[in-house]
Amino acid sequence: MxxxxxxxxxxxxxxxxxxxxxxxxxxxxxxxxxxxxxxxxxxxxxxxxxxxxxxxxxxxxxxxxxxxxxxxxxxxxxxxxxxxxxxxxxxxxxxxxxxxxxxxxxxxxxxxxxxxxxxxxxxxxxxxxxxxxxxxxxxxxxxxxxxxxxxxxxxxxxxxxxxxxxxxxxxxxxxxxxxxxxxxxxxxxxxxxxxxxxxxxxxxxxALTGLIVKGSTAGKLQGISLPDVIVSLWIDNKKVMSRREAIIFTHYGLSGPVILNISRAAVEGVIDERETMLSIDLIPDLDHEQIDMQLKRHFNGHGNRRFRTILEYYLPGKMPFVCCEDLNIRAEKPSSQVSAKERKKLRLWLKSLTLTVSSFRSFEEAVVxxxxxxxxxxxxxxxxxxxxxxxxxxxxxxxxxxxxxxxxxxxxxxxxxxxxxxxxxxxx
Ligand SMILES: Cc1cc2nc3c(=O)[nH]c(=O)nc-3n(C[C@H](O)[C@H](O)[C@H](O)COP(=O)(O)OP(=O)(O)OC[C@H]3O[C@@H](n4cnc5c(N)ncnc54)[C@H](O)[C@@H]3O)c2cc1C
Structure with missing residues (x-):
């Protein structure tokens, strides 16, 4: 020495x-x-x-x-x-x-x-x-x-x-x-x-890491980024926090500033084996009532338009198709045939798309x-x-x-x- x-x-x-x-x-x-x-x-x-x-x-x-x-x-x-x-x-x-x-x-x-x-x-x-x-x-x-x-x-x-x-x-x-x-x-x-x-x-x-979610919805939306959404984190059915920022859908689930900033608490939820859910508000500028009125106007006023065409007003890229698949509503269905029940399902998808967090990205990718x-x-x-x-x-x-x-x-x-x-x- x-x-x-x-x-x-x-x-x-x-x-x-x-x-x-x-x-x-x-x-x-x-x-x-x-x-x-x-x-x-x-x-x-x-x-x-x-x-x-x-x-x-x-x-x-x-x-x-x-x-x-x-x-x-x-x-x-x-x-x-x-x-x-x-x-x-x-x-x-x-x-x-x-x-x-x-x-x-x-x-x-x-x-x-x-x-x-x-x-x-x-x-x-x-x-x-x-x-x-x-x-x-x-x-x-x-x-x-x-x-x-x-x-x-x-x-x-x-x-x-x-x-x-x-x-x-x-x-x-x-x-x-x-x-x-x-x-x-x-x-x-x-x-x-x-x-x-x-x-x-x-x-x-x-911490400040991507979140892996159950189901195929996020994966199907891979590559889509939305500049302004509200994500709420629910642990064991209790709302823990909400953030409004950009989100990115990835092959494993979710990333982008809103997810990174929520990940600290979500990672703890997953590690503690508690039910960790995200609810994503894709249209944060309109409340449920406003969206419902707008959807009614769209569907009633443009009865010949296809369901997915109406969705294009709210969702970019392949999102309307993924939404149709998730809701089990035919993309080509004429708007006039969309029922009140289906309209409600759509409103909930737009205002509170719910995904369960199963895991998170490792230290190799975590920012801190x-x-x-x-x-x-x-x-x-x-x-x-x-x-x-x-x-x-x-x-x-x-x-x-x-x-x-x-x-x-x-x-x-x-x-x-x-x-x-x-x-x-x-x-x-
Ligand atoms: C991809 C990425 C992007 C980021 N972007 C931002 C950003 O834009 N803004 C922001 O505020 N933060 C950002 N961060 C976080 C920020 O970089 C860190 O919080 C910050 O660098 C921590 O500084 P530190 O000095 O504590 O550690 P580090 O910067 O990690 O430095 C630790 C140093 O110690 C050395 N070391 C470790 N062990 C030993 C040893 N045994 N002997 C000798 N040397 C050793 C390492 O080689 C390293 O050089 C980012 C992090 C990552 C990974």
Missing amino acids: TDDNRSGKTKKSIIVIGGGASGLMAAGTAAQAGAAVTLLEKNSVTARKLSITGNRRCNITNMCPIKEFPSHYYYSSRFLKHALYSFSNYDVISFFENLSISFHEEDRGRVLPVNDNGRTISIAFQKWALDQGVRLLPDMKVRKLLLKQDHVIGVIAENSSQQRLSFHGDAVILATGGKSYPQTGSTGDGYRLAGTAGHSVISPKP TAGGVDRAEVDHKTMESRIIKNLYFAGEVMDIDGETGGYNLQAAFSTGRLAGLSACGKGL
Whole structure:
């Protein structure tokens, strides 16, 4: 084993594990504040996941008012509040603007770079960290935390030649991410590392992920996306939540923003083996009564038209045919022959297409991980472990997860900055 701690006597030495969004922010911040920082990243490049976020466009944060921010995280809103207020969405935007990147706002407050290229952000971000004096060591997988009683004193890492090296420091920041998209490097190592230090890890589950549904309806609609639907989630016949956004029908079931944002609670329902149903309102601008009146008008006023032709007024592509099949009504049936019962069946299909969730897409496809290091064991004002002194956490390795729209990167940046400052004794 080689001891590779080259920190000066006067500077605090800090080791950051993981060079993703939170780790780069923690490392650069600590170095800027005067610490000697070593960043150990197991990939050959940093920020692999950051580059592919937002469909490779990198949706770094959201423009919603900062006071509304906490409500966009699931159970972690109170825990994150201090970090978010200390380094807000406006701070994140200014930070990257200072790296010569310009942003614009898109739908639902999403903030994206004007050049639509997430890679520029990763490159500028890494350069910033290096410019602050961070010593970046790629291809270095951390295997173990070095503990002395209730303190962390360093780590043991393995390089690409399987050589084991030890690094000693005054503080260690664990920023290894969650388990989603493991090909980017986040394979859950941090859970094991934190576990060996005595931390509890809330069972990781895929979040912001596609939902697999029973029956053939969704599969038959594969490829159709609707920009504006309301999806309600029912667990054991109790309405848990509703969201209004876009939906995409896929070969396995459902995806798109509305499904991703509902998936957190739906995945829990499925794991707990409770009856998990989705009710989709395909025509959210009209209530049942309005739709009924409109359908009556259509069917009575255009008696010669075929049933499916009327449906084309409401549904795109092959949807009218799938609807006819589902309702068991002949597509070519003249409108005048459509009974009141059939009209009611159609209204219910349009307003509450009900599908049962049987499963969900795995970590390979999930945008984030729900679960992770128990927040109760981390000081929300500093990100320091309440169990091991000088051990800090940043980003998704903790049990924090938010909705789509830039909230997860914002959490990574805010907690990374807070951990970086706290680790060198400059807490906010
Ligand atoms: C496809 C996709 C799109 C997304 N789009 C968005 C978006 O547009 N907006 C948004 O807000 N969020 C988005 N997210 C979520 C967001 O990317 C994550 O929440 C965020 O990257 C988490 O940052 P992190 O630093 O905690 O972890 P990561 O970015 O996962 O970084 C962890 C780093 O630690 C390294 N590491 C792991 N184990 C070790 C080890 N043992 N030793 C050394 N290094 C290690 C990994 O290689 C990795 O580089 C997206 C996620 C995905 C997968």
